[in-house]
Amino acid sequence: MLRDLVRRSPFLACVALAACIDLEKSVTLEKDLSGRASYSLAIDVDQAARLSLESGGGRYSRGEAPSKAVLKEAKKRLLHPGGDPADDPFDFDFQLRSLEKRAPKGVTIRERKTWDRNPYRGMSFGCAFDRLAELADLAFPSVLGPQLDKPFGDLRVVDEGGTLLVSDEVVTLFDVRDGKPASPNGPLDWKQAEGRFAGYRFAFKLTSPLPVVDSNATRHAGDTSTWEVDLAGLKDILDGKKGGRLWARLRK
Numbered sequence: 103m104l105r106d107l108v109r110r111s112p113f114l115a116c117v118a119l120a121a122c123i124d125l126e127k128s129v130t131l132e133k134d135l136s137g138r139a140s141y142s143l144a145i146d147v148d149q150a151a152r153l154s155l156e157s158g159g160g161r162y163s164r165g166e167a168p169s170k171a172v173l174k175e176a177k178k179r180l181l182h183p184g185g186d187p188a189d190d191p192f193d194f195d196f197q198l199r200s201l202e203k204r205a206p207k208g209v210t211i212r213e214r215k216t217w218d219r220n221p222y223r224g225m226s227f228g229c230a231f232d233r234l235a236e237l238a239d240l241a242f243p244s245v246l247g248p249q250l251d252k253p254f255g256d257l258r259v260v261d262e263g264g265t266l267l268v269s270d271e272v273v274t275l276f277d278v279r280d281g282k283p284a285s286p287n288g289p290l291d292w293k294q295a296e297g298r299f300a301g302y303r304f305a306f307k308l309t310s311p312l313p314v315v316d317s318n319a320t321r322h323a324g325d326t327s328t329w330e331v332d333l334a335g336l337k338d339i340l341d342g343k344k345g346g347r348l349w350a351r352l353r354k
Contacts, residue, residue: 122146122299124222125273127253128307131352135234135266137310138212141253144224146301147192151176181223194225197242201227201253206239208232234259234268249273262351265315269349272331272339273304296333304331306348317350 124144131137155168155176168176181192190196198214205211214227231237237254256271308319309326319327329348331339338344 122149122301123273124224124301124303126303126305126307127270128309129234129237129254129257129268131234131268131308131310131312133311133354135259136230136232137234138228138230139237139254140226140228142224142226143250144219144222145192146221147177147180147223148173148221151180154180191246192223194223197246198225198227200243201240204241205229206236208236209240264354266312266352266354267349268308268352269347270306270329272336272346272348274336274339274346299333299336302333302336305329308350310352312352312354315351315353318345318348319350 123146124142126142127140129137129139151173152168155172183190194216198216202211202214208231210230212228212230214225216225217223229237229240234257237257238252240254241252242250250273254270258267258269260267260269306329307326308328311325314322314327317327318329320330321328327350335344339346
């Protein structure tokens, strides 16, 4: 079953990561285990602002809908908190600069960019690696929380002799309590969760000349295997109907 994936400290990061996200990762793996990777993350800032109000206690945590003016001010506080950028999960320029500066030996950041497309704020980067295992050490500053601090931290490759087992883990930003979604103010039913996290999407793509022997991918096209998880898929994971691990077995 999934680990507790929401042990993170700064409150602002907790709010940001609880919002609706669109996250896509891709890896191109060559026969010698070198290759390229890309990462793209977008967060719905409007939704993050709503959740910051609900999580702060008071009347908004009891279900009262905030006005447009209140939401606008909450969004402004999230995007422009002031202080050290290392403590700001929405300063994606800083996050990417730090990632490049801290890149492990064998990993080269090739491009990075940020964008604002209302209501989303996003960032992406591409890199080359000498060995697949080196990607696991890429790291953002810790303010993003344990699931996003290391963009490829859950990526694993196991040499099984005649095959390679490549796997990753679904990123879910739910606070999971007793197998059910929850908020800082208590448990949520799935109707509430669907309202808060509607639009959630996680995708992982693996491209390789090595043939796929077996996998739990959503689909295959040519040399590319793709996994996609939406909110319904997250529910199946939390309900125990599906595992949270994505995997493919490749013939060497």
